[in-house]
Structures are given as structure tokens and as C-alpha cells.
Amino acid sequence: MDNRQKEIDNLKDYKYGFTTDIENTRAPKGLNEDVIKFISNVKKEPQWMLDFRLKAYERFKQLKEPDWQKPKYPKIDYQDLYYYSAPKSMKDKPKNLDDLDPKLLETYKKLGIPLQEQKRLNGIAVDAVFDSVSVATTFREELTKQGIIFCPISEAIQNHPELVKKYLGSVIPVTDHFFATLNSAVFTDGSFAYIPEGVRCPMELSTYFRINAANTGQFERTLIVADKGSYVSYLEGCTAPMRDENQLHAANVELVALDDAEIKYSTVQNWYPGDKDGKGGIYNFVTKRGLCKGKNSKISWTQVETGSAITWKYPSCILKGDNSVGEFYSIAITNNHQKADTGTKMIHLGKNTKSKIISKGISAGFSDMTYRGLVDISSKAANSNNYTQCDSLLMGNKCGAHTVPYIKNKNSESNIAHEATTSKISEDQLHYCKQRGLSAEEAVGLIVNGFCKEVLQQLPMEFAVEAQKLVGISLEGSVG
Amino acid sequence: MKEQLQKDFDNTIRNLTLSQNDIEIKKFYLDNFINKGFPNRKEEDWKFSDLNQIIKKNIGELSFYSDYTSTNKVDSSAFVDGLEHNKIVFINGRIEKIDFDYEKKDQIEIIDQSETISKFNNNSSLSDLNSAFTNKSFKIAVKKGYQLTKPLIIYHTTNSKIWSKNINLRLNFELYENSSLRLIDLFRDTSEKNFLNIFYNFELKENSILKNYKVDKFENKNIKYSFNNIEQDKNSISETFILSSGSNFCKNEINCNLNGKYSSAFINGIFSLNNNKHHEIRTIINHLTENTKSYQLIKSVLEESSRAIYQGKIFVNSKAQKTDGYQLSKAILLNKDSEFNAKPELEIYADDVKCSHGSASGSLNEDSIFYLMSRGLNYQQSRELLINGFLLDVVEKITDSEVKNLIKNMIGIKE
Numbered sequence: 073m074d075n076r077q078k079e080i081d082n083l084k085d086y087k088y089g090f091t092t093d094i095e096n097t098r099a100p101k102g103l104n105e106d107v108i109k110f111i112s113n114v115k116k117e118p119q120w121m122l123d124f125r126l127k128a129y130e131r132f133k134q135l136k137e138p139d140w141q142k143p144k145y146p147k148i149d150y151q152d153l154y155y156y157s158a159p160k161s162m163k164d165k166p167k168n169l170d171d172l173d174p175k176l177l178e179t180y181k182k183l184g185i186p187l188q189e190q191k192r193l194n195g196i197a198v199d200a201v202f203d204s205v206s207v208a209t210t211f212r213e214e215l216t217k218q219g220i221i222f223c224p225i226s227e228a229i230q231n232h233p234e235l236v237k238k239y240l241g242s243v244i245p246v247t248d249h250f251f252a253t254l255n256s257a258v259f260t261d262g263s264f265a266y267i268p269e270g271v272r273c274p275m276e277l278s279t280y281f282r283i284n285a286a287n288t289g290q291f292e293r294t295l296i297v298a299d300k301g302s303y304v305s306y307l308e309g310c311t312a313p314m315r316d317e318n319q320l321h322a323a324n325v326e327l328v329a330l331d332d333a334e335i336k337y338s339t340v341q342n343w344y345p346g347d348k349d350g351k352g353g354i355y356n357f358v359t360k361r362g363l364c365k366g367k368n369s370k371i372s373w374t375q376v377e378t379g380s381a382i383t384w385k386y387p388s389c390i391l392k393g394d395n396s397v398g399e400f401y402s403i404a405i406t407n408n409h410q411k412a413d414t415g416t417k418m419i420h421l422g423k424n425t426k427s428k429i430i431s432k433g434i435s436a437g438f439s440d441m442t443y444r445g446l447v448d449i450s451s452k453a454a455n456s457n458n459y460t461q462c463d464s465l466l467m468g469n470k471c472g473a474h475t476v477p478y479i480k481n482k483n484s485e486s487n488i489a490h491e492a493t494t495s496k497i498s499e500d501q502l503h504y505c506k507q508r509g510l511s512a513e514e515a516v517g518l519i520v521n522g523f524c525k526e527v528l529q530q531l532p533m534e535f536a537v538e539a540q541k542l543v544g545i546s547l548e549g550s551v552g
Numbered sequence: 553m554k555e556q557l558q559k560d561f562d563n564t565i566r567n568l569t570l571s572q573n574d575i576e577i578k579k580f581y582l583d584n585f586i587n588k589g590f591p592n593r594k595e596e597d598w599k600f601s602d603l604n605q606i607i608k609k610n611i612g613e614l615s616f617y618s619d620y621t622s623t624n625k626v627d628s629s630a631f632v633d634g635l636e637h638n639k640i641v642f643i644n645g646r647i648e649k650i651d652f653d654y655e656k657k658d659q660i661e662i663i664d665q666s667e668t669i670s671k672f673n674n675n676s677s678l679s680d681l682n683s684a685f686t687n688k689s690f691k692i693a694v695k696k697g698y699q700l701t702k703p704l705i706i707y708h709t710t711n712s713k714i715w716s717k718n719i720n721l722r723l724n725f726e727l728y729e730n731s732s733l734r735l736i737d738l739f740r741d742t743s744e745k746n747f748l749n750i751f752y753n754f755e756l757k758e759n760s761i762l763k764n765y766k767v768d769k770f771e772n773k774n775i776k777y778s779f780n781n782i783e784q785d786k787n788s789i790s791e792t793f794i795l796s797s798g799s800n801f802c803k804n805e806i807n808c809n810l811n812g813k814y815s816s817a818f819i820n821g822i823f824s825l826n827n828n829k830h831h832e833i834r835t836i837i838n839h840l841t842e843n844t845k846s847y848q849l850i851k852s853v854l855e856e857s858s859r860a861i862y863q864g865k866i867f868v869n870s871k872a873q874k875t876d877g878y879q880l881s882k883a884i885l886l887n888k889d890s891e892f893n894a895k896p897e898l899e900i901y902a903d904d905v906k907c908s909h910g911s912a913s914g915s916l917n918e919d920s921i922f923y924l925m926s927r928g929l930n931y932q933q934s935r936e937l938l939i940n941g942f943l944l945d946v947v948e949k950i951t952d953s954e955v956k957n958l959i960k961n962m963i964g965i966k967e
Contacts, residue, residue, distance in 0.1 A: 140596070451888065451889070451891075454888075464898075464900070466900065466902070466903035466905075467903060468903055469870045469873065469901065469902045469903050469904075470870065471901070471903075472899070472900060472901045473898070473900050474897070474898055474899045474900060475896075475897060475898040475909070476895070476897045476898075477894075477895065477896060477897075477911070478893070478894075478895050479892075479893065479894040479895065479896075479911055479913070480891070480892075480893045481883070481885065481891065481892045481893070481913040481914070482891045483885070483888060484885035484886060484887055484888045484890060484914075484915050485888070485915050486914065486915075487912070487913070487914030487915070488911070488912060488913045488914065489910075489911075489912045490894075490896070490909075490910060490911040490912065491908070491909070491910045492896070492898060492908060492909050492910070493907070493908040494898055494900050494905060494906075494907040494908070495905065495906055495907075496903040496904055496905070
């Protein structure tokens, strides 16, 4: 019991809140063409990439920041941000892990991702992104043997331009919404994965994001392409130091699944949520979109959202190929003054397409949580099906839980079913647990884990354990 | 449109005896409307039905002035047969008759409010339009403890004398303690291409009961918007039933504020559409205090290239513990060009609540049809039987048996 208590105490405060004292190279403050050229130049990008960025920037200048979302935030001064920040030691890319700045290695060790050890352990291939650059990618050789490309996107632009050119911006075009377009203009790094035809990726691919520098926005871009008949499971984790001011994180994630391919994308998002009074924390405004391009393809999103001051994202699936399948499993937990407006979009275009949405929201403290989703079955998507279930759990009467689904059915041969419930933890269940010797907090943890089980089951093993713990920790102090 | 509005407004004012102050207020609303214009899809509430476009496409130029100086003949053959009832008759927007023959005269008060500009608790552009142009408005108050013996039918009749006109109506109802009212809105149109903009306000005091039935059954080419605001005190009950079927376009909005403990609201609706019709129901139930209850059931049967939209919101504020809110919408799409859109919304700030919603849309169940056909019915009969049963479920929710039978006969639903 003592040990457990210690562990909990240890975890109670945001344990990833440290900063790494490391020298940075930064782009000049502000957003303009020169900064974009600077980023492109530092990355030694070809002309077409710079054109892509400038086109996005042109478009960005015409766009207005959206304000229809539930969680409101003070206006962001986009000229007061650094759009590029990299550890100095990264200027000339280290050839292998041994060349890495020890401070960086230390950081990742603290975060629980010992990059060095990973070389020996058989497990997950990690691409670690520190502020604006990708610092290390493990297991590369092993993956190369199978023809799998897994590397920082900046490297992919150099080494695999034909693939990047073909797919970058094909799911999230440069003309998309405000934050996505901003990302297209200034994205700095991220991961790129390509799984060739017929290959089943032998290990989980993973990216770990870390915001370290102050006043920096992190804009990473992830592109995953699963060629015909391939399979990949991809994990994403994120943390940031504790800072009083809010930091912007506007990533773009694009997934493309060709015929018979399957992509499973899991996120455990644990950005710094701000302190108990809602000061500081990350604004997590991410655009994630998957395109089921080929027939019989499948994309499945699983997310555990526990961090960030404001989470505002809708991982979506465009079901273009016939018989394609989209899935969305989500747990979102908000506590203290956190806010979340999250959900999904399932756009059915092909015939016989299926989608499933399971969303579990838990709000406690003074937090506010919204599920917002769209299911759109177009007139050509004959014989399609959607099932949506979104449940919310409220703890206390200072928090809010909202459900805003948009349901559009334009095809008479297709079916949509949607259910949503909102309730609190039942007294009976609590009583039962307490009777058997659990404390109130343990009981709530147990019940909440049960509430989330359907989603937790979808996570890869290594993540599921972490997520389960995270669920408990996020709700600390919300009972009684 | 601006000049037209200004001109029509001046003409309307001329026929009214208003104080300078009241004219100023009306002008204020007119300016508001001129600024905002008809709602369009950029507004979240009108996302699925762009009224501005719909009016442009179906009517073109609207005129806002109606000459109400001459009376219209009330055709008594058009009255509902076989059900004794009180009546209010609107013909082309002009109030022709208020008749509470079956009731005790001193228990019902009819107050002419035409000369007082009452502010409407809704700041949409359509309420501005209504406030600027309503010609005559009445308040009907049911005294303490009085329960109307017969239902009140409000006939909304339009005929071919009007064309491309905007008609604005407003009625206020007040139900004092322990009173009750049954109300049926009945639309009969032989006119085409007009825009009706109707606002009702209901005040329900303690223990009062309102049964509010809206029947838009008969085929017509008009465009209708109706907004009902219902304020409910302790223990009061409101029951609303909407049959949305006849008009080319129709949007019914019900806003219900459950202000008193143990108050409850029930909303049931049917969309039965064909032939390019586009109808919408939007409901907002505000649970503002503890122990309140709401129940909503909306069913749609959509043929040809028709389109139905249901936007329903349950709001629970942090004081409203022990709220029970339920909402269900179901749709059958019979044609591949028909469309059903739903936005069932929950906004909840209290934890000890039971709120849920469900929405389902799809085709007729082929298994059920197969079952019925294997019992000897033909395809058409099986289909009708299934649809009949599907809709009967909603009609059965009507608690008043007289009105239930009337509506059943009207839609031709069999038991």
C-alpha cells in the first residue's frame, strides 16, 4: 500500500513538467515569408517544398481564426511566437544515437523513453521529436529490411521526395482550415512512415513529441502511407514542461490507406494541462485526418486525451473506397480548468462503408468537455452503416459535459444509429466498492476504468497500461 | 429589399394608432431586421435550412404590407366537424373571429395588445421582423382554476387573394394557477408562395396544463416559420405535438424554459414528407431548476426527394440536479433522394442527472416486409402497415383522446 501511495504522490503532480536546459537555435520571432524561408532553408528543403509552404502561407493570410468552438481562449498573437526551435547540437544531424547530445537522451529517459536501451530491447520503433526537430529514430535498420520507411519527415523530403510529393497535402490540403493551413506553412518536423505493398509492419511505430522551449509553437506533421494490403500500428505520445503561459501545438496528421490496407493510430496525449487554477498549459489544436482511399481499407483512431489546457481536435475518416471501415475510440478526461472539444468525422463516400464511434468523456472539477461529431452518409454511399455511442460522466456540478453530434443521412439504403447518455457515477456502485474495502478514490478509479474499458481495450498493450494509470491520475482530487 | 421594407413599414404604420414612442420601438425592430436580413446557413441554427435562399428560390421578392382594413368572409364549412370547439380564425393573416362560446365568459380574458409592443424573448431576425410588422396581437388569459371544457382551434387560413406576401402573427397565452388549455393550430392554405412568420408565447403558472397541437397537413406551396416560447412554473405540464407535412417549407421551433420544480415538457413530432419538401423541427429544452423532466420523440417518413431536419437541444444548468431528459429521433428514408439530418445536442452542467438521446435513420426493414408478405400481404400493404405502426407510436403519445382521434382521422392512421 505504501508503495502505491508513493507512486500516486509521485504522479499526482505533472511529472513531465521539467525543462531541459539546452541551447537552442531559433528562427526569428514572428510569422512572415522570411521565417518560412528560414525554416525551409535550415531543413535544406527542395524548391517544391518551399512553394508548398508559401502557397499555404498565402492562403493563411486570408483565413480568419475560427471561433465556433465551445472552449474560448484569449487571442493568440501569431507574431509573438517562435516557429522554429531546435537544440543547437542538432544542427548537424547526429549519425546515430551515440552522437546524440547526452542532455537529450537524459530528457527522454526521464520521460520513460530510453532511446539507448531500445536498441537492445525488442519492442517499438520510436521517432522522438524535440521542439521542432526529430532527434532520433530507433530500429531503422530492421524496418528497412522489410522495405518500411520510417524516418523524420524532413529526411523523407530529401530521400523520398516522390512519395512525399504524392501524398503530402492529399488528405489535408494546404487550403484547409486556419490551423491546418498554418501548419502547412510552418511545420518543422514530424514522422513519415511508408509501408510497402503486402507488408505487415512487425513492430509498433511510435512518435514521441516533446515541447521544451518557451514561446514556441510546435507544428509537426505526420504522414503515414499504407500501400496495398499492408498493416501498421502507430503510437503517439506527448508531454511538455510546466509553464505559466499557454503554448500552441498545431499538428497535422495525414493517413492514407490504399486497397486492403489497415492503419491503426493510437494517441496518448498528456501535454501539460495547466495548474489547478487553470494557468498555463498547452493549446492542443490538432488536425488529424485519414483517407481510406482504396477498397477494403481500414483506419482506426484511438485516443486517450488527458492533458492540455484546451484540446480541440476531430480525428476523421474519409471513407472513399468501397467496403472501407473507419473507427474512432476515444477517452477524454478533463479536470480542474481543462477544456476539451473533441470528437470525430466520418464521411461516407464509397459503397458498403462502415464506421463506428465510441466516445467516453469524463469531466471533473471546473472543466468543460464537448463531444462534437459528424456522420455524413452521402447519396452514393449505398448500404453503409454507422454506429455511434457517446457517454459522458460528470463529477460535481461545477463542470460541464456536452454532446453535439451532426447526423446526415442522404442514402435510403444506409443506416445510422446514435446514442448518447450523460450521468454520474452511481451511488450504488460506489457503495459496493467501498463496502469491499476500497477508498473512495480507488473506487472511482475502478469504476471509471470500467466505464472506459471499451476504448482501453483498443490500445496496444504497452499503451493500455500507461493509459489506465493516466486515467486514475487525471482524476486525482476530484472525489469528495 | 430595404426600400420595399421601408415602404411597406410606412404603409403598415399608417393603419395603426400608435404613440410616437411605439412607432420608434417598431422602427428599431425594423432597422434590426434590415441589418440582419433573413437567416442563412452561416447561422448555426439555420445550418440545415437556409431560409434566405429558400425564400429567394420559392418566392422571389416578398411584400411585407397587407391591407387589413376590409374583412374576409368566414367560411364555416371549413370548420372541423364532429368536435365541438372554440375558435380563433385568421384569414390571410387578419384575425376575423375569436369565439369562446363553450366557455364561461368571465373565466377567459381576451386582451387586445395591438397597441402595446411586447418584447419577445428571442433576438432572432425573424422575431424582429415579427415585432416590426405584426398588425394585431392578442393575449388570451385563462383564469385561476379554470379548465376549458372544449379545445381551442386556431384556423390559419390563406386563400388565393394573397401572393408573395409576408404575414406576421403573434399571440400570447397566460395560464393561471390550476388552469388548463387544449390548443390546436390548423393550417389550411389555398394560397401559394407566401411566408408565414408566427410567434406564440405561453406563460404557464403553477399546476397549469397546456396541450399544444400543431397540424400542418394540407398540401400547399407556402413557407412557414413558427416559434413557440413556453415558460413553465412549478408543477406545470406542457405537451406539444407537431405534424409537419403539408407546406413546401416549414420550420417549427419550440423553446421551453422549465423554471419551476417538478415542471415537465413533452414534445412529439411527425414528419411525413414527399415531393421536394423541406421541413425542420428545432427544440430547446432548458432545465433551469431541480426535478424537472422532458421527453421528446420525433419520427419521420420521407418519400421522394424530401428532406427533414431535427435539431434538439437539452440544456441543464448547474442548479438543475435530478433532471430527467430524454430525446429520440427516428427516420425512415423511402427514396434514395430523401435526406434526414439530425443534431441532437446535450449541454449539461449538473452531475446528478439522467440525460440521453438517440437517433437512428435508415430504410424500411426488409425482414419485416418479408415476414408480412409471407403472411399474405402484398408489398404495398406491408409497407403501409409498417409505416402506419411506426407513426402510430407518436400519435399514441397524445394524451387527449378527442384530439388524438381527430388527428388520427386526419392522417388516416389506423389502429
